[in-house]
Amino acid sequence: MSNNILIVAEGRAEGLKKVSFELVNTAQQLAAALGGAVEGVVIGSNVGAWAEALVKAGLAKVYVADDAGLGAFAPESFADALAQVIKLAQPAIVLFGATGWGKEVSARTAAKLDWGLVTDCIAAHVENGALVLTRPIYSGKAIAQVRAKSLPVMVSIRPNIVPPVEANNPAAPIEKVAVTLKEPRAKVVETVVKAKSKVDLGEANIVVSGGRGVKGPEGFAPVQELADTLGGALGASRAAVDAGWIDYTHQVGQTGKTVAPKLYIAAGISGAIQHLAGMSSSKVIVAINKDPDAPIFKIADYGVVGDLFQVLPALNGEIKKLG
Amino acid sequence: MAFNIVVLLKRVPDTESKITLRDNAVVTDGLNFVLDPYAEYGLEKALQLVEQHGGKVTAVLFGPEDAKETIRKALAVGADEAIHIVDPALEGGDAGTTARVLAAALKKIPFDMVWAGKQAVDDDNAQVPVRVAELLDLPHVNSVIEFEPAADGKAARCVREVDGERDVMVTSLPAVFTAQQGLGEVRYPSLKGIMGAKKKPITDWNAAALGIDPAQVGKAGARVEILKLEPPPARPPGKIIPGDAETAAKELARLLHEEAKVI
Ligand SMILES: Cc1cc2nc3c(=O)[nH]c(=O)nc-3n(C[C@H](O)[C@H](O)[C@H](O)COP(=O)(O)OP(=O)(O)OC[C@H]3O[C@@H](n4cnc5c(N)ncnc54)[C@H](O)[C@@H]3O)c2cc1C
Numbered sequence: 086m087s088n089n090i091l092i093v094a095e096g097r098a099e100g101l102k103k104v105s106f107e108l109v110n111t112a113q114q115l116a117a118a119l120g121g122a123v124e125g126v127v128i129g130s131n132v133g134a135w136a137e138a139l140v141k142a143g144l145a146k147v148y149v150a151d152d153a154g155l156g157a158f159a160p161e162s163f164a165d166a167l168a169q170v171i172k173l174a175q176p177a178i179v180l181f182g183a184t185g186w187g188k189e190v191s192a193r194t195a196a197k198l199d200w201g202l203v204t205d206c207i208a209a210h211v212e213n214g215a216l217v218l219t220r221p222i223y224s225g226k227a228i229a230q231v232r233a234k235s236l237p238v239m240v241s242i243r244p245n246i247v248p249p250v251e252a253n254n255p256a257a258p259i260e261k262v263a264v265t266l267k268e269p270r271a272k273v274v275e276t277v278v279k280a281k282s283k284v285d286l287g288e289a290n291i292v293v294s295g296g297r298g299v300k301g302p303e304g305f306a307p308v309q310e311l312a313d314t315l316g317g318a319l320g321a322s323r324a325a326v327d328a329g330w331i332d333y334t335h336q337v338g339q340t341g342k343t344v345a346p347k348l349y350i351a352a353g354i355s356g357a358i359q360h361l362a363g364m365s366s367s368k369v370i371v372a373i374n375k376d377p378d379a380p381i382f383k384i385a386d387y388g389v390v391g392d393l394f395q396v397l398p399a400l401n402g403e404i405k406k407l408g
Numbered sequence: 409m410a411f412n413i414v415v416l417l418k419r420v421p422d423t424e425s426k427i428t429l430r431d432n433a434v435v436t437d438g439l440n441f442v443l444d445p446y447a448e449y450g451l452e453k454a455l456q457l458v459e460q461h462g463g464k465v466t467a468v469l470f471g472p473e474d475a476k477e478t479i480r481k482a483l484a485v486g487a488d489e490a491i492h493i494v495d496p497a498l499e500g501g502d503a504g505t506t507a508r509v510l511a512a513a514l515k516k517i518p519f520d521m522v523w524a525g526k527q528a529v530d531d532d533n534a535q536v537p538v539r540v541a542e543l544l545d546l547p548h549v550n551s552v553i554e555f556e557p558a559a560d561g562k563a564a565r566c567v568r569e570v571d572g573e574r575d576v577m578v579t580s581l582p583a584v585f586t587a588q589q590g591l592g593e594v595r596y597p598s599l600k601g602i603m604g605a606k607k608k609p610i611t612d613w614n615a616a617a618l619g620i621d622p623a624q625v626g627k628a629g630a631r632v633e634i635l636k637l638e639p640p641p642a643r644p645p646g647k648i649i650p651g652d653a654e655t656a657a658k659e660l661a662r663l664l665h666e667e668a669k670v671i
Pocket residue numbers: 295296297298299321322323324325336337338339340341342352353354355356357358359360363373374375376379391392393394445446589
């Protein structure tokens with residue numbers, strides 16, 4: 086085993102996700118403390134463009150496992166491919182984004198290699214030579230400091246917790262890894278709903294969300310307008326999603342996405358624990374609700390008690406004035 | 409086509425409960441414990457499949473002695489039998505050791521599918537069932553919201569929700585599935601169910617019964633450990649901005665711009 090840190094990049098059709106570059110940032114801090122290098126890995130089919138984006142992120146090396154068998158998602162194949170890269174790279178720490186994909190692939194790979202895994206962390210540091218991770222548990226009602234008793238170990242880090250590194254460094258060498266894959270027994274055969282919001286919810290710096298208080302599909306118009314003005318993403322509570330007013334892809338919370346933007350605006354959302362679990366690590370939280378006793382106000386930095394149909398358009402106008 | 413289905417159930421504090429910490433542990437006295445809500449969706453699906461196609465639902469729970477009460481809830485809504493893995497020597501581990509314990513138990517039970525929750529609402533690990541699948545060399549499908557077995561009972565078609573997307577996944581059986589909210593409404597036990605549950609068998613298994621090496625489980629086998637548990641950092645008290653909508657909106661925009669500097 087080396088002292089190196091390997092980050093597992095994650096992408097979608099449009100390119101690498103921002104979280105991949107955030108992982109490099111975290112990895113650099115850990116590498117400085119452990120005295121190792123930061124390397125990256127890209128796995129998938131036809132991922133040349135992702136590799137090209139990653140080589141400029143200031144890494145010592147980028148492993149690329151590009152295989153037709155990694156086209157459609159199949160958990161067994163991705164874990165297989167990744168385990169082969171890890172055996173070659175011999176890292177001390179492997180970092181994933183704490184996305185659905187990252188959590189799934191890391192768990193399968195950790196079991197395959199018999200490693201420890203700490204999921205959904207919001208901080209990582211080295212203390213007395215040991216890796217210590219911070220993660221919320223009990224839907225955010227407690228914060229655990231978790232120590233890796235030994236290395237190697239795998240960790241997944243929530244998106245948007247640290248800034249991404251700039252990808253403007255000299256190109257790192259690429260090492261192509263030929264992986265051998267078995268025919269997977271479980272695989273994706275079709276994607277029925279593609280994430281389609283203009284700004285990816287998990288990565289957005291600003292999220293404006295509506296809940297049951299918007300009262301219908303049309304009620305999302307002022308929420309969307311404010312999101313557009315701020316260049317942010319549109320979010321929703323489960324109640325609004327279940328009512329069919331907005332697509333699931335916008336859902337924030339335990340059964341939806343976990344977000345940690347610098348600004349989260351909740352309009353007509355009461356603040357149920359499952360919703361808070363998905364957004365309480367946002368830096369600044371604004372609540373707009375007509376009920377002064379709504380629990381969302383307990384975690385809000387700024388609150389307006391009022392009708393969202395009056396407050397949101399007024400706020401939109403004021404923000405436009407700021408230019 | 410009858411299905412033998414195992415459901416992995418975890419005992420967790422009700423999500424509404426207040427969490428009190430003492431000496432880096434959660435104070436369990438007075439906590440209201442429930443079946444993990446995501447695993448409960450899996451249990452519901454298992455019950456429906458057996459109602460439609462025949463077979464048997466076995467609930468498996470790894471947890472302390474007083475978790476029996478929670479196991480009875482699974483029997484009361486219709487699980488046929490339960491296995492309680494209970495042994496202080498197995499406690500104090502991590503997700504990896506929990507998966508090892510559950511995998512050892514599953515080797516002793518014949519099944520066509522295993523249902524679990526996509527994550528447990530206490531530790532939010534989201535890794536135990538996937539690890540179990542890998543340890544048993546089985547396929548898995550995560551975060552399932554729709555499930556349809558193939559006519560021959562040897563495969564299944566699932567819709568799963570992950571990262572804001574919805575995919576159709578197919579898998580052969582046996583396989584491990586994790587349930588996401590949306591898979592169905594869970595049922596409440598009837599009085600008859602509660603009475604009947606008292607007569608259903610709960611079998612206790614300990615480390616010896618599982619034939620598991622003590623060095624591989626519990627504290628000794630854990631790769632990671634909790635150093636400290638703290639309440640979340642208190643957010644500075646929020647400001648409620650007074651005035652009518654216009655006035656409040658104007659002040660809010662100013663604060664976000666000048667004070668919080670986020671826009
Ligand atoms: C296992 C499980 C998982 C769950 N996962 C999630 C999840 O991922 N995400 C999630 O969000 N929920 C989740 N939930 C549901 C959660 O418990 C709540 O039911 C849900 O978050 C409530 O949504 P809401 O706040 O929009 O609705 P409500 O609780 O009904 O609140 C609506 C709010 O709007 C306010 N309001 C009404 N009209 C106006 C107006 N004109 N102007 C201003 N305010 C107004 C009201 O005062 C009220 O506070 C989950 C539940 C379970 C059991």
